[in-house]
Amino acid sequence: MLDRRQMQALPAAPGVGYKAQHYTALAADPGCVGWLEIHAENYMGQGGRPLAQLRALRERFPISVHGVGLSIGGPDRLDADHLARLRDLCHWLDPQSFSEHLAWSTHDGAYLNDLLPLPYTDATLARVCDHVDEVQAVLGRRMLLENPSSYLAFDESTWDEVGFLAEISRRTGCGLLLDVNNVFVSAVNLRLDPRAYIEGFALEKVGEIHLGGHDEDADDHGAPLLIDSHGRPVADPVWALLDLTLARGGPKPVLIEWDTDVPDWPVLEAEAARAARALDRIASGVPS
Amino acid sequence: MNAPPLFLPAASEVEEAFRAALLDSDMPVPAGLSDGAGQPAGRRYAVYRNNVAVALGEALESGFPAVAGLLGPQNFRMVAGIYLRRHPPTSPVMPLYGAGFAAFLETAEALARWPYLGDVARLEYALRQAYHAADAEPLSPEALTSLATGDLPRTRLRLAPALQVVRSPYPVIDIRNRALGLGQSIGTRGQCALVTRPEFDPVADPLPQADAALLDRLMAGDTLGAALEETGTDPTPLLSLLIARRALTGLETTQ
Numbered sequence: 346m347l348d349r350r351q352m353q354a355l356p357a358a359p360g361v362g363y364k365a366q367h368y369t370a371l372a373a374d375p376g377c378v379g380w381l382e383i384h385a386e387n388y389m390g391q392g393g394r395p396l397a398q399l400r401a402l403r404e405r406f407p408i409s410v411h412g413v414g415l416s417i418g419g420p421d422r423l424d425a426d427h428l429a430r431l432r433d434l435c436h437w438l439d440p441q442s443f444s445e446h447l448a449w450s451t452h453d454g455a456y457l458n459d460l461l462p463l464p465y466t467d468a469t470l471a472r473v474c475d476h477v478d479e480v481q482a483v484l485g486r487r488m489l490l491e492n493p494s495s496y497l498a499f500d501e502s503t504w505d506e507v508g509f510l511a512e513i514s515r516r517t518g519c520g521l522l523l524d525v526n527n528v529f530v531s532a533v534n535l536r537l538d539p540r541a542y543i544e545g546f547a548l549e550k551v552g553e554i555h556l557g558g559h560d561e562d563a564d565d566h567g568a569p570l571l572i573d574s575h576g577r578p579v580a581d582p583v584w585a586l587l588d589l590t591l592a593r594g595g596p597k598p599v600l601i602e603w604d605t606d607v608p609d610w611p612v613l614e615a616e617a618a619r620a621a622r623a624l625d626r627i628a629s630g631v632p633s
Numbered sequence: 634m635n636a637p638p639l640f641l642p643a644a645s646e647v648e649e650a651f652r653a654a655l656l657d658s659d660m661p662v663p664a665g666l667s668d669g670a671g672q673p674a675g676r677r678y679a680v681y682r683n684n685v686a687v688a689l690g691e692a693l694e695s696g697f698p699a700v701a702g703l704l705g706p707q708n709f710r711m712v713a714g715i716y717l718r719r720h721p722p723t724s725p726v727m728p729l730y731g732a733g734f735a736a737f738l739e740t741a742e743a744l745a746r747w748p749y750l751g752d753v754a755r756l757e758y759a760l761r762q763a764y765h766a767a768d769a770e771p772l773s774p775e776a777l778t779s780l781a782t783g784d785l786p787r788t789r790l791r792l793a794p795a796l797q798v799v800r801s802p803y804p805v806i807d808i809r810n811r812a813l814g815l816g817q818s819i820g821t822r823g824q825c826a827l828v829t830r831p832e833f834d835p836v837a838d839p840l841p842q843a844d845a846a847l848l849d850r851l852m853a854g855d856t857l858g859a860a861l862e863e864t865g866t867d868p869t870p871l872l873s874l875l876i877a878r879r880a881l882t883g884l885e886t887t888q
Contacts (some may be wrong), residue, residue: 388818389726390765394833397768415726420644425727441871452644452652455721458688461655461681495676496681500665501647533679535669564668565675572680 352407355380355441355595357624359617361411362575362603368398370610372405377621380407380441380613382600384530386414388438389430399438409442409553409600410435414456417476418463418492419449428483435484436447442553443600444489444522447473447478447510464499465509468556489552490514491522494530494559494573506531510548521547524555524584526579526602530571539586556583556601556620557602577607580615584623591627655685656718689730696731697757700738700750700814711758712741728765731758739750745860749803754814756805756837759797759828766795771879784886786858790851791883795830798840798848806837820838829878838876844871856887 358379358470363371371378381402388395402408435443448460463469470620480488491575492510504512523546558577563572579601591597599620603613644652650663666674693713694701701709716737717866722730738744739751756848780788799805802823810816825845828836840848843866850860857868875881 386725386727390728391767393763393765393768393795393830395765395834416725420648425726450725454723456723456725457655458692458719458725458727459681459684461651464647466645468645483859497666497677498669500667501645501648520865538667558658563682566668566672569669570677570680604881 349581352441353498355407355409355598357598358447359620359624360407360465360598360600361613361617362411363402364394364603365398366607367610367613368402372401373452375406376614378406378484378616380409380598381547382409382411382602383483385410385412385431385434388434388573401440402438404564408438409444409598410438410440412443412445413460414450415445415476415480416449416451416456417445417480418447418461418469419451419471421451421453423476423479424451425612429482431480432483432485435486438445443484443486443491444491446491446493447506447513448493456535460493462493462495462499463614465502465504465506470504470509470512473513474516474530477513478518481517481519487520489520490523491524491555492527492531494524494571496570496572498535505510507542507547511550514547514550520552521550522553523548523551523590524557526555526557526559526583526592527573528581529580529586530559530573531571539582540589543586544593548590551590551594551597554587554590554597554599555602556587556599557604557614559583574605575602578612579619584619587620588626593625596627598626641686651678651681654780654879655682656721674834678831686714686717692722692727692730692733693717693841696728696761697734697754699757699809699812700734701751701868703747703750712738712744712875715741728761731761734749734758749801749808750799751807752799752801752805753843754804756801756809756826756828757797757828759799759839760835761830763795763797763830764833766793766830769793769795772876772883774876776884777881780886781886785812786861787887788857789854789885789887790857790875790881793829793880793882794834795828797828797879798845798852799826799828799837800845801825808840809837827874827878827880829875829880830877831877838874838878841870843872847871856870 358381358382359377360382361378363381363383388399394450447458450457510521528539528542559577560574561574562572564570601616647665654663655662662678687835690713720733735751738754804820804824806824806826807819825840827840830838847860847866849865850863
């Protein structure tokens, strides 16, 4: 049998965002789920159930550590204490991947518990690259940087997001995490073409794909405004964009994120199974 | 390893304005933000405002479920909304958030009708910290029985990192339990809560006053003999409780 602990990278298979309520079901039968992603900040305690579960899970599954609190896109210096906590977690857990967001969450020492947007300028590019360099130096590993979902645009931006991310990757050597749901959400919200976004994306740098559900709202003018909620099944147009991404970029690890109104395990596993079928179609060369 | 740069490009005016208005709904939507087609961002900015308030408010609600139960959802949201604006988290480790919530509840004039809320919050915070506290191997019953009776007075206790004591002039354990639907009766006297974590789920036990005083001495590093002399309390019930809760992790007998 495959020894998952020895894997150097995440497999090109479906994974899910790990939730403690799924521990028993997952241990009994993971179905098609081949790896798990955890939010780093939930495993920074000293002990207890979270760490005990994680120690057990890492014996069976490749693990992706996904940070939500580094504030890589923010103007502040990175929080050295937090970076040290991440280093310690990555040290004992030895995960197959570490990723964070092109976003900020801390400003003037206040952590806002959300992923907030930044303008894409030469100045912010330099700042983000410095932060990514520092993360990779402290962790001693290559990280993946994820594209955000956007509800608005900054007038002062001089880079488009695809070019901005590609340039960060080029300058720092980091990999990219492509959240296909975020592409769709941002494209609808900012009237962009999601297919052009994916076709222009540096797919050769992508080490992981995210999928999640979104909610539908409207702005002041009645224009559609999609909210990245992770609280429902992945929408059909997002599945179609996954097919496009896999067709152009080849098979990749594909994660289902479901963070609010978390369903019972079979529902989540069924979403992962849909991702498995998309991966199978690519592997067998069947057009989608 | 590259040294971090001394100077990073400062935040732009729009970035500063974006941050400043996030937790202050009286401020206008910052200029320089649009819908991607030339119209001002308007409600789109409100999505971020709302996300931040909801994310921090939900963190408080899940961290202080009994306080939320006692206040009711609407009151709690209002109180949490004030707290999170005055005291946003200072670390991304959300299990630590809310250390000052108890003191905040006690000083809020509008909450004077609920004088026990602060202690309920203190107890809930202690339970949450116990949930994430370091693991510790409990002392085996054999180790305890093998200790010669003559050595007991010269012995100090080592206690599990999860152990905490929360004292209240109110029946704080009863109030919490009833708010969470875990019990009905509420005593008339104050309670001292011994918070421990037998395995993964923290527990709060009421400690009689005398046992609490004894534990105080032992936690301060007294030997059993010195603590006994000070308090005159029979240590058997306290030791039995500590053993039952797997909170006694070692004995240290001095010469």
